[in-house]
Amino acid sequence: MIWRRLRDAIARAAAMQGPRPVVLSGPSGAGKSTLLKKLLKDYENIFGFSVSHTTRQPRPGEVNGKDYHFVTREEMQKEIDAGEFIEHAEFSGNMYGTSKGAVQAVQAQNQICVLDIDIQGVKNIKRTDLNPIYISVQPPSIDILEKRLRDRKTETEESLLKRLTAARVDLELSKEPGLFDLVIINDDLEKAYSELKEVLLEEIKKTQESRKS
Ligand SMILES: Nc1ncnc2c1ncn2[C@@H]1O[C@H](COP(=O)(O)OP(=O)(O)OP(=O)(O)O)[C@@H](O)[C@H]1O
C-alpha cells in the first residue's frame, strides 16, 4: 500500500516536471538546425526551441527573437552577471548562451524544450539539474563538413577556418564515454532524422498523452 502510494507520488512528480528537454550539439555545419527544423515542422506543438542569445551578426533571413536574441556583448554580459543564464560560452569569436527565460518559456507550454548548443554548453548543462537527453549530430567527415559550410555561404574564410578548428576539437571531446546518449552521423538526412525521431519517441508519446488528459 505504502509502496503504491510512493510510486504514484513519484509518477505525479515526474508528470509535473514535464517532458525531458533535448540537447542537440555537434560541430557547426553538421546539420543540427536542419534536423531541428524538420522536427519542429512535423511536431509543431510538441517541441519548442530554446531561443539562445548571441553577439554574432544575424544572417540573411534570421529573425531576432525567433532564431536568436541578437545582443551586444555589453547587454549579454550584464544579463550573465545578473544570473539570468543557465549556460554561456565563447564560440568562434562570439558569445552564445541559454537564458533561464528561454527554457522556461518553452516549458510553460508543456513542450519538449530543444537546445542547440556547442560542446562547452553541453559540459556546463551537465552541472545543472536540467536533465536533458544529450544528442550529438556529427558529419560523415571533416571534408564533407567543410563542403557543407562553404555551400551554406554564411561564413567568411576566417570564420570558416575557426569553425573547422572548433569542429575537430568537438569531435575529439565527443568521444568521452557517457557524454552523449546518442551520436547521429548525419550522412543521409532522412536516415539521420529517423534516428533522431526514434530516440525521442518515448518523450513525444508522453507529451501527446499528457495533452489528452
Ligand atoms: N544530410 C545532409 N546532406 C547534405 N547537406 C546537409 C545535410 N544536412 C544538412 N545539410 C546542409 O548542411 C548545411 C549545414 O547544416 P545546418 O545549418 O543545419 O548545420 P548546423 O549544425 O545547424 O550548423 P550551425 O551550428 O552553424 O548552426 C546546410 O546548408 C544544410 O542544408
Ligand SMILES: Nc1nc2c(ncn2[C@@H]2O[C@H](COP(=O)(O)O)[C@@H](O)[C@H]2O)c(=O)[nH]1
Ligand atoms: N553554448 C552555447 N552554444 C550555442 C548556443 N546557441 C548556439 N550555440 C552553438 O553555437 C554554434 C554556432 O552557431 P551559429 O548559429 O553561429 O552557426 C553552434 O555550434 C551552436 O550549437 C547557446 O545558447 N549556448
